[in-house]
Amino acid sequence: MVQEYTKSLNRVRIRVMKGTRKGSPEYYLLKHQSELLGIRPDAWYRDRTGKKMMIFDPAAPRSYVSGLKRQMNRYELREALLDTSPDLRKAYHFRNRLSEYYRKENLSTAEEELRSLIRDLDSTGVEELQSFADTLRNWFREIINSFHIVKQEYVVDPKTGNVRLKEHRLTSSMIENRNKIIKMIKHNANGYTNWERFRNRVLFVLSRGPEDGHPDRQDKAVNSGENSSK
Structure with missing residues (x-):
């Protein structure tokens, strides 16, 4: 549901962006800083010394933002983005x-x-x-x-x-994972016209491929005629 809500959030962002002038600071924020909307307020990372740092720390060091022509940190960028609407x-x-x-x-x-x-x-x-x-x-x-x-x-x-x-x-993560793998199979093959071939391919990958928890196994073509002992 969080993933589904992200789509709703993105629709709000796009609607607001369409109401701004291209080249304006608001347009830049909505267009190029939208990834900040997907980060939790309490998110953190570790710096080079291993110290725990908050991503949205108001006192964090600033860096130059070319699109706004000023120095800002992530907290200030996020607040400027949210202030657009x-x-x-x-x-x-x-x-x-x-x-x-x-x-x-x-x-x-x-x-x-x-x-x-x-x-x-x-x-x-x-x-x-x-x-x-x-x-x-x-x-x-x-x-x-x-x-x-x-x-x-x-x-x-x-x-x-x-x-x-x-x-x-x-x-439903397992089902969603399997659906994603099936979509990748179709995409990599540029689609299938033979249902039986597609079905065999899906069953083979889901039961024997690296995605099924066997990273040591390589994905091979179905009915390739290749000797598996090679």
């Missing part, structure tokens, strides 16, 4: 709220928070966000079911040796 700021806010929903909620709290999220999206007055609220309504039960824990395992941190319990929730 109240609708865009709302869309960014709900993008982060949805991300937090999936990260922090559990089965006992997910339903109440999802209803609250839908109500708040409806009240924004932003068409793209209201449309996404309808999507959440249509998939309400499936979203709640995704909070069921289907697997638990203990994971050891290789650096510290600390052990933590990792819970796996019910997701």
Whole structure:
């Protein structure tokens, strides 16, 4: 759902961008700094010394931004981008709220928070966000079911040796991964006209290719007539 919401956020950005003048600072921000909208406010990285640094630290060093002809850091760029439109700021806010929903909620709290999220999206007055609220309504039960824990395992941190319990929730990631692989097969072959050949190719790649957890195996053509022992 976060991926689907990103599409709604992007539609808001494009709509706002179309209302700005090409060559203006606003147009530059909306056109060339849009990747900032996909970064969580609390995101961080490690510098060359290994120190933990916040990406959107207001006090971070500035660098020259040629499109704006001034020195700015990522925090200032993000704020300038969000200042281009109240609708865009709302869309960014709900993008982060949805991300937090999936990260922090559990089965006992997910339903109440999802209803609250839908109500708040409806009240924004932003068409793209209201449309996404309808999507959440249509998939309400499936979203709640995704909070069921289907697997638990203990994971050891290789650096510290600390052990933590990792819970796996019910997701559609496996299906989405397989769909992506199938699309890649079609793309790499420039399409198929023979259904049986396409079917064999898909079954072969999904069952034996590197994507199935066997990085030591190489993907080979189906019915190539090539001796597999070579």
